[in-house]
Amino acid sequence: MNAVDTPPMVADKVARDSRISRWFRILLPVAVLAAGIAAWQLVVRINDIPPYVLPAPSAVFQTLVQDWPVLWQSLLTTLLTTAEGFAAAATGGIALALLFNQSKWLEYSLFPYAVILQVTPVIAIAPLLLIYLPQHTAVVVCAWIVAFFPVLSNTTLGLNSVDRNLAGLFQLYGASRLQTLRLLKLPAALPFILGGLRIAGGLSLIGAVVAEIAAGSAGAGSGLAYRIAESGYRLNIPRMFAALLLLSVAGIVIYGLLALTSYLILRRWHESALGKET
């Protein structure tokens, strides 16, 4: 649409409408959240439900404040595990994809096993890993197993979707393998890699939580998931909710950070990061 052709008053109205619709997109979910919490509070209050059955939101919030030192420490532990798992998944997934890209034989030999690792439920692998590995390592490995596959498959897809003519150009100018990789394949694959990382961020949190729960029942552990399991045994339901809330927020922040990183890296050139009007 060409704004110059439309009368100024219409253009103003269009701009105002789009501003209003943007506000609604933020306000509506917030309103739903507020209504949900209010309804929850009311139901608990009216029916006089005891906190070990269903705590009121106010009780959850109170626990969050009271138990903050313990929960904060657990949050840090879980976040550290997640970060380690994510870093391992990112480097492992990208490195493996690069190797596969350089050698078809390697890809044919190993790719099926990457798929098997991906489709086997991590909750079933975790107890085994805990037998053979030190606990912390086992938890990180779980996070890695869940998170590396999207990075691997996305990176592979990206490396294979290089423009054919550009590849021809590199060949024409006698580019070395390393030059082709660094100047052509990696930049072309970047949007795909970032997409894979965005999925991997959330998944490594899931992997860490699953492994913590498995490890928690085996004894030691101090991550948030362990707190949830522990609070469950003690019927400290408000704390379960508080820990769950923190995990949700952590997941949202991780996703938001990765989406922002992706946007900042791609905004100069990639379609996905461009405004709709261009």
Next chain:
Amino acid sequence: MTGPTALTESGSDTDELSVSLRAVTKVYDNGVVALGPIDLEVCKGEFVSLLGPSGCGKSTALRLIAGLNAPTTGTVRLSHPAIEVGGRQSIGFVFQEPTLMPWASVRDNVRLPLRLARVSMAEAQARIDGALAQIGLADFADAYPRELSGGMKMRVSLARALVTDPDILLMDEPFAALDEITRFRLNNDLLALWRDLRKTVIFVTHSVFESVYLSQRVIVMTSRPGRIATEIGISTSEPRTEDFRTSAEYAGYCRRVSNALAPSYPGQAGP
């Protein structure tokens, strides 16, 4: 790889030759005969068009000359080896699409051939600026490809091909996707560049009018398999200007070339 080899027998008579194809054929893996056999000789500084219907193997011929594909039989020879040291390249290639790296600025796109040849940034700078100035894009060095129009992207592609100062410029329907006015302007600019630089240009097109306007020699090809049907020399007073486009002489050449091309489109009446 059996790509183009240098013309080693440098007798005084072969000195003039820039590109020579002898009995070249190309058969693809699926058994399709894409090209040939064809013989083609292009002299230094000559502007030659390969004209023919889609699928007549003209792009294949260009890729064989560039060394992007190897011929199935026959030999492709260039007057210089395809790659020389110091970032000088005997071949510049312009594709049908601009084929720019979307993640790199105009400057970095034009710099690519020099970068691949490991030319230092300091030395490359002047050549990049020169190439950008030649095609009139000096002000857009820091823009990204998506910020440019189709015609400007094509200019960047042309600058990238020129930055290595090649002897041979291979162009594969470079202006086919552009609107007519932009195409005419780029045609004129290309002619002006060719007059200044006297590169050997091999220009693939399916437009009769474009081939006659630009080239000294039009090579008409037939399809399946791609063979050379005939050659028509375009001799007119140089330099050519917009006036040539509307002259009776131009119309005459266009008719001759169209008639030569007609058998390549079986089932269709001539012009």
